[in-house]
């Protein structure tokens with residue numbers, strides 16, 4: 315049985331070796347220089363925390379969080395190949411990490427058992443977009459936090475959209491509707507064997523799903539190159555004109571109402 319959104323899972327199955335190379339050879343400057351530092355800063359001190367790494371891929375973030383003192387990290391991913399890669403990594407520590415082959419919309423975790431949910435570049439859902447937030451709310455302790463890093467729904471444009479000239483190719487209506495982006499990854503000149511599939515919702519729709527699941531958004535960041543990074547490498551000036559990523563911190567609403 316294929317877990318999760320079938321098209322997404324099949325794509326990651328075909329792309330598993332590609333993805334492992336990109337991560338382990340640190341080939342993606344957007345990840346290594348922008349999103350990872352921003353995520354690290356927002357997560358802050360994680361010593362002693364029980365953490366869910368939702369859509370953990372080959373497990374690099376779980377390993378980093380354990381190295382930084384997390385009590386336990388549960389990684390969950392629908393790709394069997396990536397879960398196997400996480401379990402066979404030399405730094406895998408079964409006493410402090412568990413990797414589950416599962417869908418984030420049906421987590422193999424107890425209610426109120428997690429201090430921090432991190433969804434690092436988990437693709438936007440296709441079949442059950444809101445269910446994952448409801449599941450994250452179920453497993454999170456009332457004192458916990460949820461951190462979501464995704465593509466920016468307002469500014470992220472697929473390659474085909476970037477070159478579209480006519481309004482017939484890309485209209486404003488696409489923003490308010492649901493936009494499906496299907497394209498191969500292209501990182502440092504390496505093109506993925508399969509196209510990834512992502513679904514985009516307007517910011518209003520996206521935040522609406524999060525608040526409907528019982529969360530309040532407490533921080534919003536748009537990871538971007540610093541002035542120093544732009545000076546050191548002018549590549550950023552051409553490749554980072556608008557925010558590509560949206561990083562959100564959310565807490566259970568009930569906590570704010572107490």
Ligand SMILES: C[S@@+](CC[C@H](N)C(=O)[O-])C[C@H]1O[C@@H](n2cnc3c(N)ncnc32)[C@H](O)[C@@H]1O
Nearest residue numbers: 318326369370371391392393417418434435436
């Ligand atoms: C862009 S990769 C990010 C992986 C990892 N977080 C990282 O940053 O390297 C997205 C991951 O989400 C997983 N994924 C997609 N849909 C999922 C779902 N419904 N439940 C669990 N994992 C899912 C994919 O298999 C893939 O490993």
